[in-house]
Amino acid sequence: MSKVTVVGAGNVGATCANVLAFNEVADEVVMLDVKEGVSEGKAMDMMQTAQLLGFDITVVGCTNDYEKTADSDVVVITSGIPRKPGMTREELIGVNAGIVKSVAQSILKYSPNAIFVVISNPMDTMTYLSLKSLGLPKNRIIGMGGALDSSRFKYFLSQALGCNANEVEGMVIGGHGDTTMIPLARLATYKGQPVSALLSEEKLDEVVAATMVGGATLTKLLGTSAWYAPGAAGAYMVESIIHNQKKMIPCSVYLEGEYGESDICIGVPVILGKNGIEKIVELELTADEKAKFAASAAAVHKTNGALKEVGAL
Ligand SMILES: NC(=O)c1ccc[n+]([C@@H]2O[C@H](COP(=O)([O-])OP(=O)(O)OC[C@H]3O[C@@H](n4cnc5c(N)ncnc54)[C@H](O)[C@@H]3O)[C@@H](O)[C@H]2O)c1
Numbered sequence: 372m373s374k375v376t377v378v379g380a381g382n383v384g385a386t387c388a389n390v391l392a393f394n395e396v397a398d399e400v401v402m403l404d405v406k407e408g409v410s411e412g413k414a415m416d417m418m419q420t421a422q423l424l425g426f427d428i429t430v431v432g433c434t435n436d437y438e439k440t441a442d443s444d445v446v447v448i449t450s451g452i453p454r455k456p457g458m459t460r461e462e463l464i465g466v467n468a469g470i471v472k473s474v475a476q477s478i479l480k481y482s483p484n485a486i487f488v489v490i491s492n493p494m495d496t497m498t499y500l501s502l503k504s505l506g507l508p509k510n511r512i513i514g515m516g517g518a519l520d521s522s523r524f525k526y527f528l529s530q531a532l533g534c535n536a537n538e539v540e541g542m543v544i545g546g547h548g549d550t551t552m553i554p555l556a557r558l559a560t561y562k563g564q565p566v567s568a569l570l571s572e573e574k575l576d577e578v579v580a581a582t583m584v585g586g587a588t589l590t591k592l593l594g595t596s597a598w599y600a601p602g603a604a605g606a607y608m609v610e611s612i613i614h615n616q617k618k619m620i621p622c623s624v625y626l627e628g629e630y631g632e633s634d635i636c637i638g639v640p641v642i643l644g645k646n647g648i649e650k651i652v653e654l655e656l657t658a659d660e661k662a663k664f665a666a667s668a669a670a671v672h673k674t675n676g677a678l679k680e681v682g683a684l
């Protein structure tokens with residue numbers, strides 16, 4: 372029996388639960404929210420698609436009842452407020468730090484062995500806060516950003532190349548922020564061919580820029596932040612953990628010297644399997660990429676510093 376809990380049954384959490392159910396990733400998916408009845412209603416709605424979509428797992432909803440989350444293998448944290456157009460993710464720290472910390476602590480009481488996937492923003496800092504406040508080994512606290520940003524990168528590359536996004540490879544590392552993420556254009560390929568040989572430098576720069584502000588662009592269009600790809604990206608990570616797929620996915624993880632950084636959670640490629648982070652993969656970066664990574668890490672450190680100011684650490 373495998374069990375996954377998703378905390379926060381809003382746009383991202385409900386989408387994540389829905390993808391987990393549709394793909395039958397776990398035997399049971401629990402959604403928990405503070406809003407009375409919302410998780411229960413969404414769970415019932417999803418269960419009424421089971422016959423139509425042909426899945427055979429159980430989705431349960433509950434209002435703040437942590438007992439129902441007991442013995443989860445993986446817990447996805449999406450609780451918190453999303454940004455509005457014109458805001459940065461970092462501006463959410465004051466509200467979201469308190470929510471994420473209390474949710475993570477309540478979850479741990481009932482699921483002492485769970486692996487945590489943190490989605491709430493500012494995600495790198497919320498991942499760091501979860502790690503520091505729970506005191507768990509670093510392989511069990513994983514932030515979702517790179518899976519989404521890399522999928523957006525592949526989407527924009529496929530648009531520029533006029534090809535199928537499934538045939539493009541590419542990865543985004545660094546912080547999950549409008550100015551901190553680093554799409555690794557040098558390593559991106561289309562069917563094994565470097566995209567740098569297929570697109571002009573100018574076009575490639577445009578793709579990189581569009582990827583970096585991908586979340587802000589959608590927030591402007593939607594009036595709140597995106598959810599389909601974020602929810603699917605969370606489910607993609609959970610699947611690699613629950614099914615021990617050992618996929619290489621850029622995730623926000625605690626570094627202790629890797630990439631020249633310490634005491635920080637930031638996006639780097641990792642192997643995700645049944646133990647959570649099975650391995651941190653150290654890419655050979657160019658001097659320019661190293662400089663961008665160092666600048667990204669400095670910005671994330673600065674946001675982490677605000678955790679003290681808001682009384683979360
Ligand atoms: N890391 C990423 O790539 C990524 C992508 C998209 C969104 N996000 C972030 O995810 C978060 C959720 O976004 P959303 O669009 O789903 O927002 P939303 O408002 O649709 O949903 C958030 C839900 O959290 C619930 N909630 C609030 N406090 C809670 C608590 N203490 N316990 C349980 N539930 C609680 C709310 O009731 C709400 O239903 C935001 O912080 C957003 O910025 C991150």
Ligand SMILES: O=C(O)C[C@H](O)C(=O)O
Pocket residue numbers: 453454460492519547585586587589590596597601
């Ligand atoms: O853009 C946001 O604020 C939400 C999320 O981080 C995203 O990238 O979609």
